[in-house]
Amino acid sequence: MDLFSSDPVSAPPPPPSGAPLAERLRPRTLAEVVGQAHLTGADGAIGRMVAAGRLSSMILWGPPGTGKTTIARLLAAAVGLRFVAISAVFSGVADLKKVFAEARDHSRTGTRTLLFVDEIHRFNRAQQDGFLPYVEDGTVILVGATTENPSFELNAALLSRAQVLILNRLDGAALGDLLARAEALLGTTLPLTEAARAALIASADGDGRFLLNQAETLVSIAPPAPLDPAGLAALLHRRVAVYDKDREGHYNLISALHKSVRGSDPQAALYYLARMLVAGEQPLYLARRLVRMAIEDIGLADPQALAHCLAAKDAYDFLGSPEGELALAQACLYLATAPKSNAGYVAYKAARRTAEQTGSLMPPKTILNAPTKLMKQIGYGQDYAYDHDAPDAFSGDDYWPEEMTPQSFYTPSPRGFEAKIAERLAYWERLRRDRRG
Known part of the structure; x- marks a missing residue:
């Protein structure tokens, strides 16, 4: 099981000197988290909870590399909670039972547990339901992290017990701040022209972790001269856009x-x-x-x-x-x-509603075929006006069921070819009125 537990009221331990750059630059306080001031600032939801010293369960929803794991760990330290982290990718029901049992044991000694669940949307519906009693009775404060829309991926019951907080994709200013911090830690300036630096930031697509990994690669390669955008593209792999075809x-x-x-x-x-x-x-x-x-x-x-x-x-x-x-x-x-019109779309929806309401009304007998003698005897096709024999090839006959008055579903727009259709409909309506007296 991918699980990490820490003692309460402990700040994140400093990473070893050989740790990846992204790990060494991981914020030590909520104030150091970049790009999420709308949550971590004094007026943000997280800032207010920390100031009050009380956390509620929450779902952190945001793109990769925006600080979800970091914020969860810092939250536990800020309010003095025991911190446990699991990943839904690697954990199952047995792992969850163990976590909940340990959390309950700690709660008896006055120590509450913040349970951080990365990729929480990976748990199925039944597994998500398993969190409910432990969240309700306060055994754990749940902080789930997801890159997927919680309203699609999480149970309504779980969502009703947790506040959904949306993390922003890191913008250019936040990513630039991260690069500056990286250079200060490394004691060097990245070997890039200004244009290449901007291209590197753009290539991160809002992901701070990806940006720092690319920066670390650049420093380790140590090109002899600053790279331009073309040189940077040739050296580093292009980031694949975040895109799930079914999400x-x-x-x-x-x-x-x-x-x-x-x-x-x-x-x-x-x-x-x-x-x-x-x-x-x-x-x-x-x-x-x-x-x-x-x-x-x-x-x-x-x-x-x-x-x-x-x-x-x-x-x-x-x-x-x-x-x-x-x-x-x-x-x-x-x-x-092209000129725009949704008149046909609107007309079809209106016609469909009427069709559902009127059921199986018979069309008028005059416009029904009469392939048999019996059908002719009962009036099918009788007195049908063949439009091509009428003046202007228009009879003006009534084609609606006897129990219905004529309806108007389609109103052409005054744009494009529909303007011509509107003229044609108006012409036929004049003929219809004239021939019906």
């Missing part, structure tokens, strides 16, 4: 892409499309989403939008990656710059 990162980016297209921002739409492709998203998934956008957000304002998306899908099937990805980019740009 929140996936849904956040596809939402951003869809809303950028809907908002007619081709630059942002192209950026999010590229983000997903760079992160390894399946191109055909993106093609399906583009088809959906063409139908939902453009519709008949530009009927060619759907054709363009289907053509892009066929082009990708034909070319594959990376050449076929350009077809997806072209379709994305077409959608973002």
Whole structure:
């Protein structure tokens, strides 16, 4: 079991001199934690709890390398709690039972336990339920850490007993502060030009641990001259974007892409499309989403939008990656710059609601086929007005069930091709009124 226990009221022990740079730079107080002042500051949720000397159970939700483990350890030291850390990746039910039994023994002597559970979302629902009695009776103060959205990954019962605190992705200023601290500890300046230093910070993608590991590698290699961005890229491996195809990162980016297209921002739409492709998203998934956008957000304002998306899908099937990805980019740009209308989408939802409410009403007999003698005898197809025989190829007949009044679901927008459709509908409505007297 991956478990670490410390005595109460103990500050984190200093790491050995040979420890990784990220470990040697681990903050010794909450004030030293970078990028999370909204939580650890005097007015933040953690700052207020520490000032009051009382902690409640909490879930720390944030990207990798933002200080979740550090904050948990410093919290225990700040309020005088015994600290126990486990990882949900390596621990099971037997490990949890042992932790809870030890915590209960310590509580009898007046020592409370802060239980830190890294990757808490990795525990299944039944295992998460196992925490509830020990959190409720105060045997442990639970501090869980997760990179995944707690509302998706954690039981509602557990969430109701813990405060969710969101850690920020480290911005450029926080990462720059970390680099400065690293240089001060190492007694040297990183061998980088200003542009390469900015590129190194950008490559960390908000992950302080990754940045410090890269800085440590640079110092150990000791290039003879400061590196420019190209030299830095050649020396260090590029960071892979944080992206799980079945988790929140996936849904956040596809939402951003869809809303950028809907908002007619081709630059942002192209950026999010590229983000997903760079992160390894399946191109055909993106093609399906583009088809959906063409139908939902453009519709008949530009009927060619759907054709363009289907053509892009066929082009990708034909070319594959990376050449076929350009077809997806072209379709994305077409959608973002097309006139927008959700009139068809709204109309279908309204028609569906009405269809569910009206059940199995029969259409009027006049528009029913009569393939048998009996059907003709009971009036199927009788007096049907064939529109092509009518003036203007328009009979103006009533096609609704007798028990319903005519409904209006579709109202074209005044944009794009739908403006022409609106004129056509208005023309037919005038003819209909004229012919019905």
